[in-house]
Amino acid sequence: MVTDFNLNTRINNIFFLKNVEFRVRRDNKTIDMFFKIADKTGEIEAVNWDVSDDKVEKLGKIEFARVEGYITKKKSDGTLQATVSSLIKAAPLDLDYSDYLPQSKKDLDQLMNILYSNIESIKNIYLKKLLKTFFDDQEFVEKFKKAPAATKVHQPYLGGLLEHTCNLVRICETIGDIYKEVNRDFLLTMALLHDIGKVREYTYDRVIEYTDEGKLLGHITIGLEMIDQKIKSLDNFPHDLELMIKHTLLSHHGRFEFGSPKLPSILTAIALHYADETEAKISGFINIKEECGNFKEKWSKWIWWLERPVYLDEEKILKNKINETEED
Numbered sequence: 655m656v657t658d659f660n661l662n663t664r665i666n667n668i669f670f671l672k673n674v675e676f677r678v679r680r681d682n683k684t685i686d687m688f689f690k691i692a693d694k695t696g697e698i699e700a701v702n703w704d705v706s707d708d709k710v711e712k713l714g715k716i717e718f719a720r721v722e723g724y725i726t727k728k729k730s731d732g733t734l735q736a737t738v739s740s741l742i743k744a745a746p747l748d749l750d751y752s753d754y755l756p757q758s759k760k761d762l763d764q765l766m767n768i769l770y771s772n773i774e775s776i777k778n779i780y781l782k783k784l785l786k787t788f789f790d791d792q793e794f795v796e797k798f799k800k801a802p803a804a805t806k807v808h809q810p811y812l813g814g815l816l817e818h819t820c821n822l823v824r825i826c827e828t829i830g831d832i833y834k835e836v837n838r839d840f841l842l843t844m845a846l847l848h849d850i851g852k853v854r855e856y857t858y859d860r861v862i863e864y865t866d867e868g869k870l871l872g873h874i875t876i877g878l879e880m881i882d883q884k885i886k887s888l889d890n891f892p893h894d895l896e897l898m899i900k901h902t903l904l905s906h907h908g909r910f911e912f913g914s915p916k917l918p919s920i921l922t923a924i925a926l927h928y929a930d931e932t933e934a935k936i937s938g939f940i941n942i943k944e945e946c947g948n949f950k951e952k953w954s955k956w957i958w959w960l961e962r963p964v965y966l967d968e969e970k971i972l973k974n975k976i977n978e979t980e981e982d
């Protein structure tokens with residue numbers, strides 16, 4: 655498995671190939687192949703030096719391959735790089751594609767059960783009906799359960815969207831407990847629905863990446879369309895409630911530059927936006943720390959979405975101090 659690799663590890667296994675790129679050297683004739691080899695535990699960079707011209711097209715189309723080589727480099731940020739000596743196309747039919755994608759460590763059936771009990775706890779008949787049109791639809795549920803929450807940053811793995819949604823619902827329940835002015839049923843409904851557009855924003859059967867629809871429209875617009883369709887299928891859905899649902903969905907990213915065409919203008923929308931931001935940022939931060947798990951440095955590399963590196967010695971310091979009480 656990719657996560658077991660270390661410097662000098664010999665590689666001889668079948669991997670999924672990602673981000674394949676050919677670069678021509680300064681001599682204008684030697685071509686090197688840069689790519690990533692991945693399995694369900696993760697991915698690492700790989701290089702196939704000096705690829706002959708006539709093989710470029712064939713190699714560029716390979717999805718799965720038996721890869722032989724060695725881990726030859728450990729970069730200053732702790733990431734590994736493999737030098738490949740042999741790359742032979744493997745038959746895709748022999749393989750379960752989802753095995754080659756990163757997966758949630760959580761029990762997804764259990765999370766779905768929690769989600770269903772959240773829906774059952776909703777008392778408002780219109781909101782409950784709307785939720786059920788989605789979560790009683792097995793085709794939608796299968797996609798929702800498998801979808802990642804993102805391609806990078808937070809929960810970028812199969813089951814990530816379900817994890818993110820369940821965590822967000824818990825944060826929203828706490829907000830509802832503290833602030834009685836916030837309508838619990840409405841906030842929970844929106845937490846459950848806010849990112850449903852991600853089932854179409856990303857493709858996640860062979861590789862986790864944006865779909866054309868995701869790139870062109872984004873999950874906010876897709877989600878709005880999905881909700882609009884479902885509401886139209888329901889009899890006598892109150893129009894003012896429909897507007898509040900749509901407003902809360904549209905504004906959940908909180909700022910124009912983060913893709914929201916409207917800013918939160920009702921209490922539920924502002925609560926959902928900050929709860930969503932809290933969940934995504936904390937989960938994203940945890941993700942960085944997990945990725946840097948075997949990394950001996952004190953600081954991570956520069957994290958583009960935080961615009962800072964992350965200090966990695968936090969646990970070590972806290973663990974050493976944890977037994978020190980006042981008597982000591």
Ligand SMILES: [Fe+2]
Pocket residue numbers: 848849873906907
């Ligand atoms: Fe979102």
Ligand SMILES: [Fe+2]
Pocket residue numbers: 818848849930934
């Ligand atoms: Fe979200």
